[in-house]
Amino acid sequence: xxxxxxxxxxxxxxxxxxxxxxxxxxxxxxxxxxxxxxxxxxxxxxxxxxxxxxxxxxxxxxxxxxxxxxxxxxxxxxxxxxxxxxxxxxxxxxxxxxxxxxxxxxxxxxxxxxxxxxxxxxxxxxxxx
Amino acid sequence: xxxxxxxxxxxxxxxxxxxxxxxxxxxxxxxxxxxxxxxxxxxxxxxxxxxxxxxxxxxxxxxxxxxxxxxxxxxxxxxxxxxxxxxxxxxxxxxxxxxxxxxxxxxxxxxxxxxxxxxxxx
Numbered sequence: 001x002x003x004x005x006x007x008x009x010x011x012x013x014x015x016x017x018x019x020x021x022x023x024x025x026x027x028x029x030x031x032x033x034x035x036x037x038x039x040x041x042x043x044x045x046x047x048x049x050x051x052x053x054x055x056x057x058x059x060x061x062x063x064x065x066x067x068x069x070x071x072x073x074x075x076x077x078x079x080x081x082x083x084x085x086x087x088x089x090x091x092x093x094x095x096x097x098x099x100x101x102x103x104x105x106x107x108x109x110x111x112x113x114x115x116x117x118x119x120x121x122x123x124x125x126x127x128x129x
Numbered sequence: 130x131x132x133x134x135x136x137x138x139x140x141x142x143x144x145x146x147x148x149x150x151x152x153x154x155x156x157x158x159x160x161x162x163x164x165x166x167x168x169x170x171x172x173x174x175x176x177x178x179x180x181x182x183x184x185x186x187x188x189x190x191x192x193x194x195x196x197x198x199x200x201x202x203x204x205x206x207x208x209x210x211x212x213x214x215x216x217x218x219x220x221x222x223x224x225x226x227x228x229x230x231x232x233x234x235x236x237x238x239x240x241x242x243x244x245x246x247x248x249x250x251x
Contacts, residue, residue, distance in 0.1 A: 008251055041153055041251065081153070112160035119161065120133045125247050 001032045004122035006115065008129045010042035011060040012053070017046055018060050020128035021067060028071055036074040036118040037064075043128075044087050047077035049104035061104070069106040076110040077103070136167040138245035141176035145194045146186060151179055154251045155197045162204035169208040169245065170201070171238060172230065177215045180226040198228040212238060 005024060009016025024034050039046050046061045053059035068075040077087055082103075083096070089109050093101040103109060119125050139158040143150040162168045172180055179194050186193045201209065211230040216223055223232040233241070242248060 006249065040157070041149065080156070112157050113164060115157060116137075116161045116164040116166060119137060119247050119249075120135055120164070120166070125249070127249065127251070129251060 001027075002035045002121065002123045003027055003032055004035045004118035004125045005037045006118075006125060006127040007037060007039050007043040007046065008041040008127065011046045011051065011064070012057075013042070014129075016128040017043060017064070018058065020126075021060065021064055023126065023128070024067065024073075034071070034073045035122045036076060036114070037068065038115045038118055039075070039077045040081055040115070041078075042081075042085070044077040044082040044085055047075070047082065047087050047104055047107040047109075048102050050102045065104045065106050075107050076114050077107055078115070079109050079111050082109050134165065134167055135246040136169065136244065137161050138169045138171060138241060138248045140171045140173055140248065140250035141179055142174040142250060144175040144178040145184070146189065146191045150251045151176060152192060152194060152197065154249065155194070157249060157251075158206065159197075159200065159204050162201075162206050167208075168204070168206045169241065170206065170210065171241060172209075172211040173215050173238070174212070175215075177211055177219060177221055180211060180216075180221060180228055180230065182225065182227045184227075195227045201228070210238070210241065 005020055007017055007020050011017040046064050048061055051061040088101050089103040090101045139154050141151050141154050145151050158168050209230045210233050213232045213234050
């Protein structure tokens, strides 16, 4: 089955982002496909490469980033949600005259049209808020 | 994706100004409509407060959701429903709302949920 995941949960304040990761790991292990992961609202913090977790706490952003790279999963952070929260890639950083970019390797910034596309292409869409 | 057209039901279940959930659900619905999907909206729970007329969002530097509701028609979103129970609980009159909606009972909402290809509720 082809899944698309919509993640609105903030990676450290809510359990949703970690639960979504475990769901994705289980789905891939069972032979399913994750078509796309779309991070929306506070979920976009998962796309930051600057998140640093204490040693006794899981670094959910880093785990998500590794998982997407390892399985070549299309991972998108909603552009309007991301920019508002200071999650920017090199292009947006330059465009808005900022001094740095922090989008993690393997993550992309894109519009809500990519969420629609994922809904169209997937057999199931699962939201984690 | 090509010509695939899905029925996507967006449930607006949060009040308009306490969080960005309702506004961002509308954003996602408008994007889906722009991609020529069959978009349906269901206002339920505190989400029916979006339908309260004459809101003055600028008083708290918030965005006017009424403007977004007006945009629905331009995106050809016509299947707009509201939960009769949620409206009644909050004293809202279905005939005097910021947007013309079809008020439906919980049983009809179940049919709507079952018939949709995808349900998005933030």
